[in-house]
Amino acid sequence: MTCCELTLRCWRPLAGRPISPLGAIITTHASPSTGGKTARAKGTKNGTANKSGAPLRERIFGWVTLAFRIWVGAVFLWAGAVKIPALEEFVISVRAYQILPLELTRPVAYVLPFVEVAIGLMLIVGIFHRLAGATTAFLLVVFMVAIISVWVRGIAVDCGCFGGGGEVAQEETEYGMKIVENTIWFLASMWVVFKPKSPLSLQDKVFPEIELEGADR
Template sequence: MSLVHRAPDSAHHAEGPAPRSDGSVSWPGPGVGPWVGLAARLVVGGVWVVASLLKLPDPQQSVRAVRAYEVLPEAVVPTLGALLPGIELVVGLLLLLGLATRPAAVVSAVLLVVFVAAISQAWARGLTIDCGCFGGGGQVADPGSSYFWEIVRDVGLLLASAWLVARPRTRMSLHPVLFSAPRGHRG
């Protein structure tokens, strides 16, 4: 009896990373990568949650921030202004918790690409606006070098998001708590 059960277990030891005694494969795998992923999740997720919460008290501000970029037609500006904080909040929460990490990181990366493009075009056209990244938004007297540093920050967050798209399994994720891994597979 016990021998019959040990055989597949030892086979797993030979082929797979750190299987548990019950035969399932441990999350998230060995190495320093999952720790880097954890850091990426906390930083990017934290930024999204803060960015969202700061916008909630003043929806007009959020709408004005979108309008100030002077890219979108007025018909969709209020909708997008109301839509973005909610998306930012759930992306941030998912990343902080480590649930649906890869889809959340994909959305995060897409948003950041859009934001970098929007800030760049505002800079290139000589618009003088607040990026509205963390509340605020609209016209400002002199954005000075803020465009540059906003782009640097967003590119950094974009790289961290890209890491999570590539390696979504991280330490201290809620995923293995809520989802059981299929036995005998690396799943």
């Protein structure tokens, strides 16, 4: 018998058997290791995407909301605060628009400054600021309608937005500028309504159970 025949006879019984235990160990542990590395790689990739994607955008939106809260809140707080010491002057300003019935001008003039102060504070400290933003947006629309009304009717008045008010000379009116200002504040208020979540919000500490659902940060 030749060496080749002897070798073939020795290997033939092993043809249908599995590989050696060492080979099995290598085969068994190779796939999980590779899969683990792949999973970790995917997890790292997804984690990086999450950190640099939506959360970053939400943080930016939150700081924008904070800026708008403080800005619009300060405007309304100041607008109301300067009217309170001179409510009778504001009554004259409201009557100059010639929109409300005479018997309603005094109640409106007496209540509105306190409402402005309240919603201004709510926006600044960040408590129920979504409601405050909606209220400011509504009031700004009312103010713009009133300004457009006197503009169209040819009535010359000082808007009385920050005190004063009453009739003025036609060349002293600033209707266009006031409409632009109110439009900008309206847009900022609507941002707070739809993106209410923001840092430095007192609502998160006083009423943490109230979720601002339906709006992203």
